[in-house]
Amino acid sequence: MNENQKKHARKKLFLKIFGCIFSAAGIVLAVIGFADFFGAAAEADMPDKFWCVFAGFPLLFIGIAMLLFGFRKEIARYIKDESAPVLNEFAEDIRPAVRSVSSAVQEAKGERACPECGESNAADAKFCNNCGARLKKICPACGGENDGGAKFCDQCGASLEE
Numbered sequence: 001m002n003e004n005q006k007k008h009a010r011k012k013l014f015l016k017i018f019g020c021i022f023s024a025a026g027i028v029l030a031v032i033g034f035a036d037f038f039g040a041a042a043e044a045d046m047p048d049k050f051w052c053v054f055a056g057f058p059l060l061f062i063g064i065a066m067l068l069f070g071f072r073k074e075i076a077r078y079i080k081d082e083s084a085p086v087l088n089e090f091a092e093d094i095r096p097a098v099r100s101v102s103s104a105v106q107e108a109k110g111e112r113a114c115p116e117c118g119e120s121n122a123a124d125a126k127f128c129n130n131c132g133a134r135l136k137k138i139c140p141a142c143g144g145e146n147d148g149g150a151k152f153c154d155q156c157g158a159s160l161e162e
């Protein structure tokens, strides 16, 4: 541990200790103030320690702030440890959904059924890998790409029959 880390650790320790003291003192003062306020109200007296509430709450606030800073690393680690399994579970839950969506997309764009035999072929296949039938017809008039079984171009209406 170098000098800087030591200083940092000391500052953290200071924050933790004084955070505890400040919070405890704040709670005690607030309790005293409220007890006095309600005790005095019950006896129709003027509360003389109600200022404790006003002193107690800022103290409590400062104490909690100091504790948060002092335990920042611990809190961060706790939050990370807590959220990591939750995230993993979440990923585990959505993985099948992602897989089925991606396979559906693949099917939609990646497979092309042969018009002759029904065999599925890659989207960019020009001929069926099972029967050799033409899967795509390039229109001689406009160059548009049509289904292998098309008789007329779906872009310009030209006949695709040879």
Ligand SMILES: [Zn+2]
Binding pocket: 114, 115, 116, 117, 118, 119, 128, 129, 130, 131, 132, 133
């Ligand atoms: Zn085929």
Ligand SMILES: [Zn+2]
Binding pocket: 139, 140, 141, 142, 143, 144, 153, 154, 155, 156, 157, 158
């Ligand atoms: Zn055409």
